[in-house]
Amino acid sequence: MLTKRIIPCLDIKNGRTVKGVNFIDLRDAGNPVELAKQYANMGADELVFLDISATLEGRATTLEMVLHVAEQVNIPFTVGGGISSIEHVDALLQCGADKISINSSAVKRPELVNELAEKFGSQCVVVAIDAKEVNGQWKVHLAGGSIPTDIDLFEWAKEVEQRGAGEILFTSMNHDGTKNGFANKALAKLSETLNIPIIASGGAGTMQHFVDTFKDGKADAALAASVFHFGEIPIPELKKELKKHHIEVRL
Amino acid sequence: MKLVILNYGAGNIKSIQFAFNRLGLDAVLSNNPEEISAADKIIFPGVGEASTAMNKLKESGLDRLIPNLNQPVLGICLGMQLLCNSTEEGHTKGLGIFNTVVKRFSNDVKVPQMGWNVIKNLKSDLFSGIKENEYMYLVHSYYAEHCAETIATTDYGVNYASALQHKNFYGVQFHPEKSSLAGAKLLQNFIEL
Structure with a gap:
């Protein structure tokens, strides 16, 4: 059976890991390659690198980082953050990224999804969606969740699927950073209305939250950052716990 | 050991x-027929859309070269699918090495x-030292x-062929280069065939 995926997310600025990472004896916790290797060894199924560099130079450094990750890491990884052109995607894939994720740029110019899917194949096009529930309505937000739009989460997700997205990475702004669990109702609705994989993001605090998002949220994968980076949830233990709840995982 | 990866503009x-580098081997990217024919082992990669990839193969003349190769060839993902008789994707005729069809x-x-996912009923030296129900990484819409x-x-959803072999031609639907240690073992086995 296809297993549920556990995906640590690393924020990258100028080719270095940002936010504290403090879970294991690393010589250099700011080195994304070393961190990625550790996660691969621990049984992470995939990795996501989110580039938060603000400058062109910073982005160029990230490209180099991608090359080094591809050189040394033997599991798939996605790169996202500030991607808005075919050329940029081409460069990332040439450096060995398996998938790229786009977010605000797809909202601004939805044809980008079609263009990327046609040129590189749906399998490498992840559309990330940040959304917030306000008065019972899920609205898409841009620029890391800071700019609200009038776009409905479910309609937008359906549209990007039709345009050729291979996967959706849905982050609930209501849950992100709370450690109170994932947005399982919205996730389940996405999973039932769409026929592409859905990655749950935002709200991981305990192992039970992962159980719930796979069972109640019907998610295909779950992404988290700090609970992994600070060793609050070791991936091998998490997978054993999921297995105990009859959730198929790679052990 | 001269290892060539077919470079026809389709795929990662x-x-x-890099996966071969990690095994201590250099792999040359090539679309040069002479260099390819002289190789000991050949990797036929591929991602993306089938008819586009087949057109690229034809443009480079590799569609005629590949079926005549005598050394071990490993098709990966779309590479494997293009070695079949045909694929529903883009109604594409394949190279006809594997006597089967590819469906959505x-x-x-x-989908994708x-x-x-696990691979079972393993029947080839390609899987030597790899256990039944080993996990491999897959990304595909057609099987x-x-x-x-x-x-x-x-x-x-359906039970399908995740690996095929006909004479010197091998094909795997999964990505051994992204399948952790088990994937690396498979690549090592291919080298040692």
Whole structure:
């Protein structure tokens, strides 16, 4: 059976890991390659690198980082953050990224999804969606969740699927950073209305939250950052716990 | 050992090259018929859309070269699918090495299949030292139907051929270059064939 995926997310600025990472004896916790290797060894199924560099130079450094990750890491990884052109995607894939994720740029110019899917194949096009529930309505937000739009989460997700997205990475702004669990109702609705994989993001605090998002949220994968980076949830233990709840995982 | 990765403009070949580097081997990217014919082992990669990839193969003349190769050839993902008789994707005629057809998954399952699934009924030296039900990483919307040349199977809504072999031609639907230690073992086995 296809297993549920556990995906640590690393924020990258100028080719270095940002936010504290403090879970294991690393010589250099700011080195994304070393961190990625550790996660691969621990049984992470995939990795996501989110580039938060603000400058062109910073982005160029990230490209180099991608090359080094591809050189040394033997599991798939996605790169996202500030991607808005075919050329940029081409460069990332040439450096060995398996998938790229786009977010605000797809909202601004939805044809980008079609263009990327046609040129590189749906399998490498992840559309990330940040959304917030306000008065019972899920609205898409841009620029890391800071700019609200009038776009409905479910309609937008359906549209990007039709345009050729291979996967959706849905982050609930209501849950992100709370450690109170994932947005399982919205996730389940996405999973039932769409026929592409859905990655749950935002709200991981305990192992039970992962159980719930796979069972109640019907998610295909779950992404988290700090609970992994600070060793609050070791991936091998998490997978054993999921297995105990009859959730198929790679052990 | 001269290892060549067919470079015809389709796919994430960097990852395959790096995977061999990790095994201490250099792999050359090439679309040069002489260099390819002189290689000991050949990797036929591929991601993306089938008819586009087949057109690229034709432009480079590799569509005529590949079926005549005598050394071990390993098709990966779309590379494997293009070695079959045909694929529903873009109604594309394949190279006809594997006597089977490639079909789209039904919508009873999410498409693409994306992630780690197990391979079973392993029947080839390619899997030497790899256990039954080992996990491999797969990303695909189309699958090869079973045939006499099936050497591994996987379940995803349907039970399909996740690896094939005909004489010196091998094909795997999964990505060994992205499948952790088990994937590395398979690449090592291919080198030692």
